[in-house]
Amino acid sequence: MKAKVVWDNDLTFTGTTDSGYKTVMDGNGQAISPMESVLIAAGSCSSIDVVDILKKGRFDISHCECELVAERAENPPKVFTKIIACYKVKGEGLSEKAVARAVQLSAEKYCSVMLMLAGNVEIETRFEIL
Helix, strand or coil: CCEEEEEEECCEEEEEECCCCEEEEECCCCCECHHHHHHHHHHHHHHHHHHHHHHHCCCEEEEEEEEEEEEECCCCCCCEEEEEEEEEEEEECCCHHHHHHHHHHHHHHHCHHHHHHECCEEEEEEEEEC
C-alpha cells in the first residue's frame, strides 16, 4: 500500500492512495482533519468487519452505523485517550449474542485500525439492535 500527501495551500493537503482515491485534509477546519479521519477510519474499518461477520453468519443486515466519541489529551500532541464506538445494527433475526460477538471480534481480532490504536487508546464498544 502506498499513498502520497501534497500540500495545496495554507494548512490544506490532498492525499492520494495508490488505488487512485483522493482525500483533502486541513488543519484549519476547511476540510476533515487528520484526527477526524483516524476516528472515521476506526469506525469504518470496524463496521466493515461487523457487517461482514454478520453476513457470514447468514443474517440479513439492512443497516449498520457506528457513532464514535473520542477524548483527546489536553496537551500536545493531543492524542486520542479514549474512543467509544456504538454500533447500531438493523436486520432480520439478529440476536444480542451474534451482534456482541461481531463487535467483539472486530475490536479484538480483525479491525486493523483499532488494533493499531490498542495499547495507546482506551477503546470501548457498545451496540444496539434497531
